[in-house]
Structure formats: structure tokens, C-alpha cells
Amino acid sequence: MHIVADENIPLLNEFFADIGTITRVPGRTMTAADLATADILLVRSVTRVDEALLAGTPVKFVGTATIGTDHIDLEYLQQAGIGFKSAPGCNAQAVVDYVLSALSVLVDERGLQFTDLSVGIVGVGNVGLLLRQRLEAMKVPVLAVDPLRSEEETGPQVSLDEVLQADVVSLHTPLTREGEHATYHLINAERLAQMKPDACLINSCRGAVVDNTALLAHMQKHRDFEAILDVWENEPELNVDLLQRCLLATPHIAGYSLDGKMRGTEFVYQGLCEFFGLPVRRKLAQFLPEPGVKRVNFSDQAPLHQALRTAIRAAYEIRVDDGVMRSAIRRSDNLRETFDRLRSNYPLRRDIPTLRVGVPAKCQELQNLLTSAGFDVRLK
Numbered sequence: 001m002h003i004v005a006d007e008n009i010p011l012l013n014e015f016f017a018d019i020g021t022i023t024r025v026p027g028r029t030m031t032a033a034d035l036a037t038a039d040i041l042l043v044r045s046v047t048r049v050d051e052a053l054l055a056g057t058p059v060k061f062v063g064t065a066t067i068g069t070d071h072i073d074l075e076y077l078q079q080a081g082i083g084f085k086s087a088p089g090c091n092a093q094a095v096v097d098y099v100l101s102a103l104s105v106l107v108d109e110r111g112l113q114f115t116d117l118s119v120g121i122v123g124v125g126n127v128g129l130l131l132r133q134r135l136e137a138m139k140v141p142v143l144a145v146d147p148l149r150s151e152e153e154t155g156p157q158v159s160l161d162e163v164l165q166a167d168v169v170s171l172h173t174p175l176t177r178e179g180e181h182a183t184y185h186l187i188n189a190e191r192l193a194q195m196k197p198d199a200c201l202i203n204s205c206r207g208a209v210v211d212n213t214a215l216l217a218h219m220q221k222h223r224d225f226e227a228i229l230d231v232w233e234n235e236p237e238l239n240v241d242l243l244q245r246c247l248l249a250t251p252h253i254a255g256y257s258l259d260g261k262m263r264g265t266e267f268v269y270q271g272l273c274e275f276f277g278l279p280v281r282r283k284l285a286q287f288l289p290e291p292g293v294k295r296v297n298f299s300d301q302a303p304l305h306q307a308l309r310t311a312i313r314a315a316y317e318i319r320v321d322d323g324v325m326r327s328a329i330r331r332s333d334n335l336r337e338t339f340d341r342l343r344s345n346y347p348l349r350r351d352i353p354t355l356r357v358g359v360p361a362k363c364q365e366l367q368n369l370l371t372s373a374g375f376d377v378r379l380k
């Protein structure tokens with residue numbers, strides 16, 4: 001079989017070499033001509049997969065190694081009888097790590113503890129639910145809403161109006177443009193006006209869930225309002241004025257842990273094997289580096305919440321990604337290229353549960369706190 005794949009999908013050879021011949025192409029600029037002899041198409045989020053790309057090609061199966069599917073015309077695939085697999089939840093842990101690191105910077109900046117802030121979660125699926133579990137275990141008050149899921153699945157819910165009253169509002173919905181609960185511009189000028197004047201909005205789902213023009217206008221008016229953005233309307237374009245106003249800004253890398261990216265490839269491989277009736281011969285564990293290579297140790301003098309912030313930022317330091325992005329954008333004469341280059345050259349990062357943390361045996365409270373945040377806690 002002939003497999004055409006986005007060149008930024010990791011472990012292509014490891015998972016797919018014995019299934020077919022692999023051709024790697026840039027995902028952003030892929031065209032129907034690239035698929036003239038393709039049986040299988042493997043993409044990430046930057047390729048629009050629709051009739052214009054697929055009609056007249058021999059493609060029988062499409063896999064996207066991502067959680068989001070807003071770049072795929074699912075209705076067309078179904079009508080055309082083309083098999084499909086995405087990677088639900090593959091990088092949920094990485095996005096949660098991103099939000100925890102973002103919150104740790106926010107509390108530092110405001111001279112607070114995690115427990116001083118209430119966090120509103122919009123969308124309680126794989127990411128939102130894991131975030132909720134981590135925060136509640138850390139004793140952070142959470143307000144959550146997800147009109148498409150029951151409270152049995154999500155835990156207690158309140159209305160969106162109530163969620164918008166939280167100190168921090170973190171968005172974890174898909175981007176949808178139709179239906180009663182469409183999320184396109186879910187956060188618009190009216191909803192921003194409902195939020196506290198010194199609230200912080202975190203968007204790590206899809207850029208267009210927030211009206212970026214309204215957000216910039218809101219922040220120009222309310223100087224204490226803060227935003228932490230990983231995703232932008234019209235990526236790979238972005239509004240540089242908005243970036244400059246953000247507390248933290250990153251180039252759509254919240255889900256970019258090594259674990260999350262490689263897991264995405266594995267999920268698509270499994271779906272492809274099922275679709276073609278092939279045996280599943282490869283497992284991610286064969287290729288992932290050992291966990292626990294990175295270690296942090298705390299003494300029995302470590303102040304509780306400071307230790308938590310240190311551990312989170314030892315696993316993932318969002319300020320590095322923010323700094324790299326700001327300086328690259330400042331020097332850039334081509335924003336689109338710069339945005340994509342930051343993403344394809346993204347450095348290695350591991351999920352929080354792979355970080356081994358040493359804690360003195362007598363520090364029960366610190367052990368509990370770090371365990372609740374997902375760390376692999378070892379007693380010293």
C-alpha cells in the first residue's frame with residue numbers, strides 16, 4: 001500500500017514501514033496531486049481533509065494523529081466510504097500539564113497559592129475532566145460546564161454564566177460551527193464582559209473558540225484582565241498586538257509532549273490495523289524513552305505550594321516556550337513560516353507522570369500534593 005503522511009508525524013517508519021511505502025509531505029501545503037496513488041492518508045491538524053483534497057484519489061483510509069477533528073470533513077468521508085481514525089485523548093495529559101504550568105506562573109505573578117484561585121472549565125471531555133481531577137485533588141475550587149455530557153460523566157456542573165465568574169476560565173471544547181452548542185466565538189465581547197475585570201482566560205483548545213478581535217479590545221479596556229493563549233484565530237497567522245498583550249503566548253504546542261505526539265501515532269496505527277484487518281504488531285512502549293530520566297528531589301524544608309510549582313515547571317516550563325515565541329515573532333518577516341517553524345522544531349518534552357519526584361518519607365502532605373498533580377512520587 002502507498003501511505004502519504006504529514007512529515008511531522010513521529011514514528012512513521014516504526015509503526016507503518018511494514019504496512020506500505022511511506023511518502024512524507026508538508027502537511028500545510030498537501031494537495032490532491034500528492035495523493036494520486038495513495039491508499040492511506042495520515043495527517044495532523046494543519047491539513048484540511050475534504051472533497052477538494054480527496055475526490056478522484058484512491059485513498060481508502062484517513063488517520064489524524066490529533067485529538068481535534070475540525071480540519072476533517074467527517075460527513076464527506078462517511079459519504080465516500082473512506083475509513084477514519086483520530087486519536088482521542090492522546091495528548092490530554094500534555095494539555096493539562098500546559099494549563100498547570102500556566103496557572104503556576106499566574107499564581108507566582110499575583111503572589112497567590114493555587115488554592116486562592118477558582119478555575120472555570122468549559123468542556124469536560126478528556127482534557128477538561130483530567131484537568132478537573134488534578135485541580136480538585138490539589139484542592140483548587142473548580143466550576144465546570146459541558147452541555148453535551150451528563151454530570152455522571154463530568155462531575156457537578158453549573159451554567160456557563162456561573163463558570164464565567166471564576167478567577168480563571170480555561171477552554172477545552174472542540175471547534176464546532178453548527179448546532180445549539182456551537183463553539184465558534186463562544187467567548188465573544190458579551191461573554192468577556194461577564195467575566196471579572198481581573199480574570200484570566202486560558203485558551204488551549206482552538207483559536208476561533210475565542211473572538212480574538214473582541215479579546216484584544218477587552219484587554220485594551222480592562223488592563224487587569226489577562227489571557228494565556230496557545231491557539232490563535234487564523235493560524236498560522238496571528239494578531240501580534242494580541243500576542244503582546246498576553247501574559248503567556250505559545251504557538252499551539254500545549255499538546256506537544258513526546259508522549260502525546262507518539263501516542264497519537266499509535267492510536268492511528270491501531271485504527272488503521274482494525275480497518276484493514278491487519279494484526280497489531282507494534283506498541284508505543286517499544287519506542288518511548290524510559291520515564292524517570294528527569295528527577296527532582298525535595299528536602300523536608302520545602303514549602304508545600306512552592307514545591308508543587310517547582311515540580312510542575314521542572315516537568316514543563318511554559319515561560320521558555322513563551323520567550324522563544326515572542327523573540328521569534330519579533331524578529332520575523334514571515335509570521336506564517338515562523339509559527340510553523342516553532343512548531344516543527346519543538347524541543348523534547350515529557351508528560352508530568354514521567355517525572356520522578358523524591359520526597360522525604362515523613363512529608364506526607366507534600367507526597368499527597370505531588371501525587372495529586374500526577375507526579376511519580378518516590379519516598380527518600
Ligand SMILES: NC(=O)C1=CN([C@@H]2O[C@H](COP(=O)(O)OP(=O)(O)OC[C@H]3O[C@@H](n4cnc5c(N)ncnc54)[C@H](O)[C@@H]3O)[C@@H](O)[C@H]2O)C=CC1
Pocket residue numbers: 067068069088089091092095122123124125126127128145146147148149172173174175181182183186204205206230231252253254255256
Ligand atoms: N492546543 C493543543 O495542542 C491541543 C488542543 N486540543 C483541542 O482541545 C479540544 C478538547 O480536547 P478533548 O478534551 O480531548 O476533547 P473531547 O472531545 O474529549 O472533549 C471536549 C468536550 O467539550 C464539550 N463541548 C462541546 N461543545 C461545548 C460547549 N458549547 N460548551 C461546553 N462544552 C462543550 C464536549 O461535550 C466534550 O465533552 C480538542 O477538540 C482540540 O481541538 C486538543 C489537544 C491538543
Ligand SMILES: O=C(O)C(=O)[C@H](O)COP(=O)(O)O
Pocket residue numbers: 008043044045046065066067068069091252254255256
Ligand atoms: O491534538 C490536537 O487536537 C492538537 O491540537 C494537536 O496537538 C495539534 O498538533 P498538530 O497536528 O497541528 O501538529
